[in-house]
Amino acid sequence: QSVLTQSPSASGTPGQRVTMSCSGSSSNIGTNPVNWYQQVPGMAPKFLLYNKNQRPSGVPDRFSGSQSGTSASLAISGLQSEDEAEYYCATWDDSLNGWVFGGGTKLTVL
């Protein structure tokens, strides 16, 4: 069972906006910034968002994040078929002294 909790699935049609959540505790999300990763089958996770809402170079601004208290969320606007993937949240946990991940949200583009 993952330390961070994510809803297992989400879906939307092309052009729509979808959001997905990540819930944790005071020792992880409550203290440290959340990062988001996108993973398509057979590939390594791709660094998507960091420090709540910062995008690495090359990530389109359709992807945005927020973080408050012990929760974080990822939003994708203008949904595209290539956004279909698994999305994971991750952060450092001060109690476990290690990185923790969410269980992942599988996004389906209908």
Place this chain on the structure above:
Amino acid sequence: QVTLKESGPALVKPTQTLTLTCAFSGFSLSSFGIRVNWIRQSPGKAPQWLARIDWDDEKFYSTFLKTRLSISRDTSRNLVVLRMTNVDPADTGTYYCARERHPQQYMDVWGTGTTVTVSS
């Protein structure tokens, strides 16, 4: 360009010791703030963090696996090695190494992963 590449045996038997190597380029593990992590992912599961080694040789291990893990580095050859003792079929999965930079709290560049199957 920053790259990381994992390597190791594709198949190991239960109770054996698994040794994985992460060869990286484009950065130095002796530079201030550089860290290298190992993460694994069992089929159909979320990533699970295993261990980290820092620029000052400080080491961190997963609470759940720390008795079985050992991480080390060879800064002259740009290598990080992870050893896992007494493997079990539950250790089957893809193993990744990833760079992290302090004080930024993120793992930004990942290797492509190496797949390990534990089976007799």
